[in-house]
Amino acid sequence: MSPAEHRSGDRRPERKYREKDLDPARIVARDVLRAVRERDAYANLLLPRLxxxxRITGRDAALATELTYGSARSLGLLDAVIAAAAGRPVDEIDGSLLDVLRLGTYQLLRTRIGSHAAVSTSVDIARSENGMGPSGFVNAVLRKVSQRDEQLWIDELAPSMMDDRIGNLSFTYAHPRWIGEVFHRALGGSTGELQAALAADDERPIVHLVARPGQITAEELALISGGDEGRYSPYCVYLPEGGDPGELDAVREGFAGVQDEGSQLVAVALARADVGDDGGRWLDLCAGPGGKAALLGSLAEVSGAHLDAVEISAHRAELIEKVVDSLPVTVHVADGRSSGLEPGFDRILVDAPCSGLGSLRRRPEARWRRRPEDLPELVTLQRELLAEALHLVKPGGVVVYSTCSPHPAETVEVVDTVLTEVAGVSRLDARPLVAGDVFDPESLGDGPYVQLWPHRHDTDAMFLAALRKD
Ligand SMILES: C[S@@+](CC[C@H](N)C(=O)[O-])C[C@H]1O[C@@H](n2cnc3c(N)ncnc32)[C@H](O)[C@@H]1O
Structure with a gap:
């Protein structure tokens, strides 16, 4: 930085660097990263709104999306590099500069954007808000970052592969170490598969659509959207890269929705289960915001059944109401552990509140926000909800317990613990319920539970267990 720049800076941003003159894609990415840092915003909700x-569209929108989600997903890795380049911990760096540094470092290490553009656009943003001195700091740090590529930084900063394979892989694929450990355990201790799981989780997933049964077929939806029919769910369509579901009439009019294929399979498995004489009383005990309730509601309509949808949060219950409009669904704002509903349901879904470690691909910053300390409270709630579902289901009826998490404490251990406490319940083999006659159930592991994975099935890591009351 020249002395002249020093003199003219710091008082107020120069006219040349006013924010309105800066790249809108990078400014919106910076704003979302700031909201994530300052007020725990969800990047995947805030970015589309901004x-x-x-009115940012086309290539600018694509760049903003790549920069925002990419940076949010790799925060821990970026911060380690920034701290090394700045020679101080990131919590000693002003927050507004840290957002810009994260954005710049992401561009340098994880995109093909040239270093000059990555550094100069970051410096311009810092200068417009913070003035010359701080922008000089951003310049110095990013120049240091740019002296190595991502692999060289990983070689320098990651725990060694010899001493700590899980730590090394977690760092490399931008996951907190504790999540690497959880995945490793859930994958039966295979480090090779852990690498594949973390790598898949570090990619941007394509959008999955659900064609609501009775309203539109997957074949029709694929035709309209230019997408491909799903491999596993008869209702799934993979939207082509860059496609915007909000622009599809079928989505706007409610014939179709956005829903990961794994989530669709959970609802489909419940509807496929043999419950003897189906009296048509179906229940979704943790229904908000209503993705599975909408699919179950459509399936209930097709088979002449009715769905009760219970949700503890009034706001999330409103979201369910919006997506089940005109379907045979009644929404109840209630605690699923004491809903007051009459027992005797034929089919019950317990899609339990969980850590969400199975959908980290779709919630960019979530992996850095979750803490292992969150688990015990969730596990207690999961057990209580499952026990209540087993009370509410009729003899011969089926409960599907699912989580969007592969964490053994939230999956197998919850089911196994509850089944030691509640007598007269059998585990069903969930694999044929998920596979139907669409694909080979053997591809879903050894049973009786099903654990889906992004690296195996290209779905979120949904877990499901199917239980029948004797
Ligand atoms: C994993 S989400 C369910 C997702 C939903 N099935 C879907 O597909 O859109 C869990 C939901 O359970 C709700 N919840 C948490 N505690 C609950 C309780 N005690 N009773 C009922 N719902 C609860 C949460 O507010 C959240 O909306």
Whole structure:
């Protein structure tokens, strides 16, 4: 930085660097990263809203999306590199500069954007908000970052592969170590598969659509959207890369929705289970925001059944109401552990509140926000909800317990613990319920439970167990 720059800076941003003159894609990415840092915003909810409000479309929107989600997903890795380059811990760096440094470092290490553009656009943003001195700091740090590529930084900063394979892989694929450990355990201790799981989790997933049964077929939806029919769920369509579901009439009019294929399979498995004489009383005990309730509601309509959808949060219950409009579904704002509903349900879904470690691909910053300390409270709630479902189901009826998490404490251990406490319940083999006659159930592991994985099935890591009351 030249002395002249020093003198003219710090008082107020120069006209040349006013924010309105800066790249809108990078500014919106910076704003989302700031909201994530300052007020725990969800990047995948905030970014689409800001893109709409600021009328950012096309290539700018694609760049903003890549930079925002990519940076949010790799925060821990970026911060380790920034701290090394700055020679101080990131919590000693001003938050507004840290957002810009994260954005710049992401571009340098994980995109093909040239280093000059990555550094100069970051410096311009810092200068417009913070003035010359701080922008000089951003310049110095990013220049240091740019002296190595991602692999060289990993070689320098990651725990060694010899001493700590899980730590090394977690760092390399931008996951907190404790999540690497959880995945390793859930994968039966295979480090090779852990690498594949973490790598798949570090990619941006394509959008999955659900064609609501009775309203549109997957074949029709694939035709309209230009997508491909799903491999596993008869209702799934894979939207082509870059496709915007909000632009599809079928989605706007409610014939179709956005839903990961793994989530669809959970609802489908419940509807496929043999419950003897189906009296048509179906229950979704943790229904908000209503993705599975909408699919179950459509399936209930097709088979002349009715779905009760229970949700503890009034706001999330409103979201269910919006997606089950005109379906045979009644929404109840209640605690699923004491809903007051009459027992005797034929089919019950317990899609339990969980850590969400199975959908980290779709929630970019979530892996850095979750803490292992969150688990015990969730596990207690999961056990109580499952026990209540087993009370509410009729003899011969089926409960499907699912989580969007592969964490053994939330999956196998919850089911196994509850079954030591509740007598007269059998485990069903969930694999044929998930596979139907669409694909080979053997591809779903050894049973009786099903654990889906992004690296194996290209779905979120949904777990499900199917239980029948004797
Ligand atoms: C994993 S989400 C369910 C997702 C939903 N099945 C879907 O597909 O859209 C769990 C839901 O359970 C709700 N919940 C948490 N505690 C609950 C309780 N005690 N009773 C009922 N719902 C609860 C949460 O508010 C959240 O909306």
């Amino acid at each position: 893109l709409r409000e600021r």
